[in-house]
Amino acid sequence: MELTRRGFLKATAVGSTIALGFDVARAKAEMREFKISRTTETRSVCPYCAVGCGVIIHTLGDKSKNAKASVVHVEGDPDQPVSRGTLCPKGITLKDDITHKNRLTKPKVRRPGSDHWEDISWDDAIAKIARHVKDTRDKCFVAKNAKGEVVNRNPGIAMIGGCTDTNEFNYLQWKVITALGVPYRDTQARV
Numbered sequence: 364m365e366l367t368r369r370g371f372l373k374a375t376a377v378g379s380t381i382a383l384g385f386d387v388a389r390a391k392a393e394m395r396e397f398k399i400s401r402t403t404e405t406r407s408v409c410p411y412c413a414v415g416c417g418v419i420i421h422t423l424g425d426k427s428k429n430a431k432a433s434v435v436h437v438e439g440d441p442d443q444p445v446s447r448g449t450l451c452p453k454g455i456t457l458k459d460d461i462t463h464k465n466r467l468t469k470p471k472v473r474r475p476g477s478d479h480w481e482d483i484s485w486d487d488a489i490a491k492i493a494r495h496v497k498d499t500r501d502k503c504f505v506a507k508n509a510k511g512e513v514v515n516r517n518p519g520i521a522m523i524g525g526c527t528d529t530n531e532f533n534y535l536q537w538k539v540i541t542a543l544g545v546p547y548r549d550t551q552a553r554v
């Protein structure tokens with residue numbers, strides 16, 4: 364029988380495994396278990412597209428005093444009914460997105476006439492958004508249409524939900540914007 368280079372390497376690899384009594388598959392599984400054994404699991408939804416696959420985010424270092432939490436691993440959530448543990452090649456890179464140095468972690472504002480964005484506190488951001496919503500509604504509100512029929516709509520505002528928003532969140536969100544008379548609304552995913 365002719366022995367190819369690939370065949371020789373395969374045979375010697377198997378031979379070594381048997382000779383040492385070493386189960387490679389089990390060793391690999393043990394390494395993976397060790398990597399996530401001390402992590403905190405947080406269930407979330409992949410933010411990249413409307414499929415809404417479930418993810419488990421593993422965080423290390425948030426249980427010790429003075430330890431800074433860091434995300435060390437992200438994997439598909441087997442209990443999530445949409446994706447059942449699977450992630451596409453884009454979703455599986457989510458850890459790099461979370462830990463990237465350019466990731467935005469604070470609200471930002473670009474003031475009128477400015478050429479750059481500034482950090483702003485959450486309290487200030489929420490107050491500003493509320494102010495803009497009120498001003499826009501006051502300016503654009505339509506109580507009656509051309510026929511004199513009551514419509515109570517606010518065509519100056521539109522609302523779109525994100526792909527990580529659940530149906531429950533979107534239900535509440537739509538209740539709020541309906542009360543404001545906003546007619547233009549949609550959500551990316553129905554998860």
Ligand code: SF4
Pocket residue numbers: 409410411412413414415416446449450451452453454455
């Ligand atoms: S894992 Fe892929 S298919 Fe699933 S939500 Fe993320 S980007 Fe979309």
